[in-house]
Amino acid sequence: MIADTAPTELAATRERLRAAWQTRKPDYAQRRADLLRLRDAFRARSAAMDAAIRADFGHRSSHENLLSEAMITLAEIDHALSHLRRWMRPRRAAVGWRFWPARAEIRPEPVGVVGILSPWNYPVNLALVPLVSAIAAGNHVYLKPSEHTPRTAQFLRDLLAEVFPEDRVAVALGGPEIGAAFSALPFDHLLFTGSTAVGRKVMAAAAPNLTPVTLELGGKAPALICADYPIERAAARIASGKWFNAGQTCIGVDYVLVDAARRDELVAALLKQLKARYGDLVAPQDYTRIINASQFARLSGYLDDARARGLEVVEPFADSAPREQRVAERIFPPALVIEPGADAQVMQHEIFGPILPVLSYRTLDEAIARINALDRPLALYPFGHDRAQIERILAQTLAGGVTVNDTLLHFGAHDLPFGGIGPSGIGAIHGRNGFDTFSKLLPVFHQRRLAASDLLKPPYRGKIDAMIRWLAK
Incomplete structure (x- = not known):
């Protein structure tokens, strides 16, 4: 394994990246060439990526790695390549008739x-997707991967060293002390993905x-099943949004609300899904x-707390x-907690694991109120065929992003901004939104050779006085 980055190296590396960027800011040709090389190198190393992630987790399905890491990352690169020239063009802006004949x-x-x-x-996707946006926007990048996935961090360092010169992209390795020092560097923009507390x-x-920050955080993302939506279909889609990656997903379903008459039917349908997907485990x-x-101990503590409260x-x-x-191999089986109160630990914290609270509601107003009683989540998943009910849910709640009648999928739609609100995040990335996040959208006003503004100067008498009063009406 490669040694951790020395704290004394951090500032020098950032300065080297900044000096190189200032000397030669990447143009369209360089940005495109960088993205093409990254795509080719990443595709060639997909097996190494899979092995690194599986080793860090103890085990993770290669299919989950292909879907959540390889597919998402390559699609983001291809999307940027397809739209880069258009994104880079100046965008026309109106100046209003008062400033004619100027343009902006x-x-x-x-x-x-x-x-x-x-x-x-998601140690590759959540490192490389924002890196793609930053490179597309013409920046240099300093990346600090998580210390909890050291093999994947080394994979990223090797990959990026193969693709980029060291004065264009650098990687820092290390634990919380390196992360803290990294956060304090005078970056031109800083993106963090992780927990709200950190x-x-x-x-x-x-x-x-005064470093501009984009924070992609988390929260308790609810699934709300309206009374008209089929339980079996809802259970199948919620199961995908909950137990993919064993629930270790920032936009994963954190709890589910279902009309009281069908709560037990939903529990049975979820158990059926689990048996069909994972056999005897x-x-x-x-x-x-x-x-x-x-993390295993933290999740175990949530179930211990639920049992101590007498919850099912x-x-x-x-x-x-x-x-x-199970403890030795860190296999934490899926579990349901039925009707936990607001004081239960599973409702006090983002679960970030395979425990799913199931709560019933009597009216849609009650369900909406329970969602609004918690911090605004990173994601919301309403299920219903009645468009008026869905619109009501969307109008009376606010989340970072929404997938209606499914889960997770809005993350993969490149033209949708991905980001939270309040405790679930600040700012947005993906596609054009990521490009804009890592750009200064510079307003430029072009004055003509002859302009009416030349007349608007003291002394404010006669025609000038009349003109100003007319303009101000």
Whole structure:
């Protein structure tokens, strides 16, 4: 393994990246060439990526790696390549009749050096997708991957060293102390993806430099099933949004609300989905392990708390393997917690794991009120065929993003901005939105040779006085 980056190297590396960018800001040809090389190198190393991620997790399905890491990253690169020339063009802006015959434009200009702090749960996708946007926007990049996926971090360092000169893209490795020092560097823009608690620390570290920040955080993303939506279909789609990557997904379903008359039917349908997907879970090949022992213990504590409160905890795989084996291999079986109160730990924290609280509601107003009682989430998943009910949910709640009648899929739509609101995040990335995030949208006003503004100067008498009063009406 490559040694961690020395704290003393961080500032020097950022300065080297900034000096190189200032000397030669990437033009269209360079940006396109960089993205093409990245795509080719990444495709050639897909097997190495898969091996690194599986080793870091203890096990993760190669199919989940292909879907969530390889497919998403390559699609983002291809999308940027297809639209880059258009994104870079100045955008015409109206000046209004009062300023005729002047004209105006908005020029997307690169900002300089973008810092990226990426997480462990999707360690390639959530590092490279924002990097693609930053490169497309004409910046240099300093990346700090998560220390919880060290093999994947090394993979990223090797990949990016093959693609980019060291004064265009650099990678820092290390733990929380390196992350804290990294956050405090005077970047031209800083992106952090991770928990809300750490996001607050990153924002505080960036504040002395007034570094612009984009924070992609998390929260308790609800699925709300309206009374007219088929339970079996809802259960299948919620199961995909909950147990993909063993629930270790920032936009994964965190709890589900269902009309009271069909709560037990939903529980049965979810259990049916789990059995169909994972069999007996004795030696699961398609079920991801929990990233480390600390996260495993945290999740176990949530179930211990639920049992201590006398809540019904449904564990369909409780007898699938000895507990010692599950702990050693970090296999945390899916579990349902039925009707937890607001004081239960599963409702106090983002779960970020394979535990799903199931809550019932009597009226849609009650369900909406329960969603609004918590912080605004990163994602919301309403299920219903009645358009008026869906519009009502969208009008009376607010989330970072929404997929209607499914889960997760808005993340992969490149023309949709991806980002949270309040505790679930600040700013947005993906596609054109990511390009704009890492650009200065520079307003430029072009005055003509002859202009009426030449007349608007003291002394304000006669015709000048009349003209100003007319313009101000």
